[in-house]
Amino acid sequence: MKTLGSYVGGRWVEGSGEGETLVNPATEEPLARASTEGLDRAKALAYARDVGGPALRALTFEQRGALLKAMCDALVAHRDELLDLAVANGGNTRSDAKFDVDGATFTLSTYAEIGRSLGARKVLADGEGVTLGRSPRFHGQHLAVPRHGVAIHINAFNFPAWGLAEKAACALLAGMPVVSKPASSSALVAHRIMQILVDGKVLPEGALSLLVGSVGDLLHHVGPQDVVAFTGSSQTGIKIRSLPQVIGNSVRVNVEADSLNAAVLGPDVEPGSETYELFLKDVLRDMTQKAGQKCTAIRRVLAPAGAADRVRDDLADRLRAVVVGNPAHEGVRMGPVATAQQHRDVRDGIDLLARDGRLVFGVSDLKPVGVPDGKGFFVGPVLIEVEPGASAPNVHGHEVFGPASTIVPYDGTAGDAAALVSRGNGGLVSSVYSDDADFTGDVVLGLAPFHGRVFLGSAKIAEMSPGPGTVLPHLVHGGPGRAGGGEELGGLRGLAFYMQRVALEGSRPVIEKIVS
Numbered sequence: 001m002k003t004l005g006s007y008v009g010g011r012w013v014e015g016s017g018e019g020e021t022l023v024n025p026a027t028e029e030p031l032a033r034a035s036t037e038g039l040d041r042a043k044a045l046a047y048a049r050d051v052g053g054p055a056l057r058a059l060t061f062e063q064r065g066a067l068l069k070a071m072c073d074a075l076v077a078h079r080d081e082l083l084d085l086a087v088a089n090g091g092n093t094r095s096d097a098k099f100d101v102d103g104a105t106f107t108l109s110t111y112a113e114i115g116r117s118l119g120a121r122k123v124l125a126d127g128e129g130v131t132l133g134r135s136p137r138f139h140g141q142h143l144a145v146p147r148h149g150v151a152i153h154i155n156a157f158n159f160p161a162w163g164l165a166e167k168a169a170c171a172l173l174a175g176m177p178v179v180s181k182p183a184s185s186s187a188l189v190a191h192r193i194m195q196i197l198v199d200g201k202v203l204p205e206g207a208l209s210l211l212v213g214s215v216g217d218l219l220h221h222v223g224p225q226d227v228v229a230f231t232g233s234s235q236t237g238i239k240i241r242s243l244p245q246v247i248g249n250s251v252r253v254n255v256e257a258d259s260l261n262a263a264v265l266g267p268d269v270e271p272g273s274e275t276y277e278l279f280l281k282d283v284l285r286d287m288t289q290k291a292g293q294k295c296t297a298i299r300r301v302l303a304p305a306g307a308a309d310r311v312r313d314d315l316a317d318r319l320r321a322v323v324v325g326n327p328a329h330e331g332v333r334m335g336p337v338a339t340a341q342q343h344r345d346v347r348d349g350i351d352l353l354a355r356d357g358r359l360v361f362g363v364s365d366l367k368p369v370g371v372p373d374g375k376g377f378f379v380g381p382v383l384i385e386v387e388p389g390a391s392a393p394n395v396h397g398h399e400v401f402g403p404a405s406t407i408v409p410y411d412g413t414a415g416d417a418a419a420l421v422s423r424g425n426g427g428l429v430s431s432v433y434s435d436d437a438d439f440t441g442d443v444v445l446g447l448a449p450f451h452g453r454v455f456l457g458s459a460k461i462a463e464m465s466p467g468p469g470t471v472l473p474h475l476v477h478g479g480p481g482r483a484g485g486g487e488e489l490g491g492l493r494g495l496a497f498y499m500q501r502v503a504l505e506g507s508r509p510v511i512e513k514i515v516s
């Protein structure tokens, strides 16, 4: 079986021992193995800091942006091959795979453009300068400079291409080298991306390293200039934040974790209208795209009590048409979940949600298309409904990372909708579908303190909208509380995590010379 190496210290190395076996989640056929056992992770981090860091800091933003453009071009040139790997190792349909791979290249090209617009400078002025004394000669100005450490990126299994690219784009443009660790189970895509970049000599030595397999003691070697950006479960996020080396060195940690994203249907929205159709389309897409394994997927569907039956029936009708099976087969709309563990977790989670209400759509004798009997980690789409006013602690407290959503009736007021959604305890993105600007405004302001992003679905944007489940590089991705308290992307904002903000206080002409 193929063994996946890690690219650290400027070369490919293989770990010893058995490591992890990567499989095709539709057939359970083994595809590759990966081990990081015996790898010197301290040395890998030091190489990135000592070789990659100075090389990146010597470049201007424009030049770093050009590197991102070159990364993007290299991946676009290998797009079909990457899509095939995502289908085989991620359980992705081709459309799911495009969402990941094209999302990666779009994010890289967006940050390449930001780099170009920043021009031939190596540091960033942060806001306007201020006069500090009686005369304008005594001046203050905030400045952002790249940190001198390494950016450690730990990613979840669901977006092996986008996860690597979105984090790397911000760090590399800011001037920090990266050690990226994809989730082991779906690492084939990230591994191939690294091969493409290494073979094409796209990046300076040490700018990007890839650790394929278990994280091991990587985080035991972090220093005060390093940063850690993590995407995954909140339990792992807590473990990372609690590490003595992280606490002792005041290492910056960004966590992107779970989220009980909600979609609120406004009371003004008539069934059959453009806004209603947009709402159904977005819920359906989020339930089935990547088999619901999207951190931004809609988990709670809030409908005015009088409209909940109609919403349930319309969603059930559409879910009935979803063909589940081996994504390599023509016509399959939804593949399996990613791993045997995911399979167990999702099924247990659905049982937990069902305790709060009743299952109104589910396939009891699922026969996935194009799959050997009894094989594959398949879960059919599941819709649950709770009674109006039900306390539903599991629905508002437990994220099922799979193709399951719950209909939650509300009393039709913005206040009730916002109160129910905020029971999710902090989320990445929630949405409101309405053509009534007053209702929308009230819901948005009710949701805003609890979210990183709020999506406003209406007839005006229906044609252009990719839906709440798509993370756009121009807007921040992250959220308070359960969502991890982190923030990524957001255009130029995404660089701040990788840069040190320093206040300069002194003579205005000298400061202006430094900052320009």
Ligand code: NAP
Residues within 6 Å of the ligand: 154, 155, 156, 157, 158, 181, 182, 183, 184, 185, 213, 214, 215, 231, 232, 233, 234, 235, 236, 237, 239, 240, 255, 256, 257, 258, 259, 294, 295, 399, 401, 428, 483
């Ligand atoms: P996970 O078990 O926390 O794994 C995520 C990553 O952390 C993997 O690369 C994993 O490596 C690594 N890891 C495992 N133990 C670690 C440790 N002790 N220290 C450092 N890293 C460690 O999460 P998952 O179950 O794979 O992912 C699903 C979860 O991610 C869901 O709950 C979902 O909500 C969340 N998610 C959030 C976002 C977001 O943007 N907010 C996006 C996607 C997913 P191995 O694979 O080698 O174990």
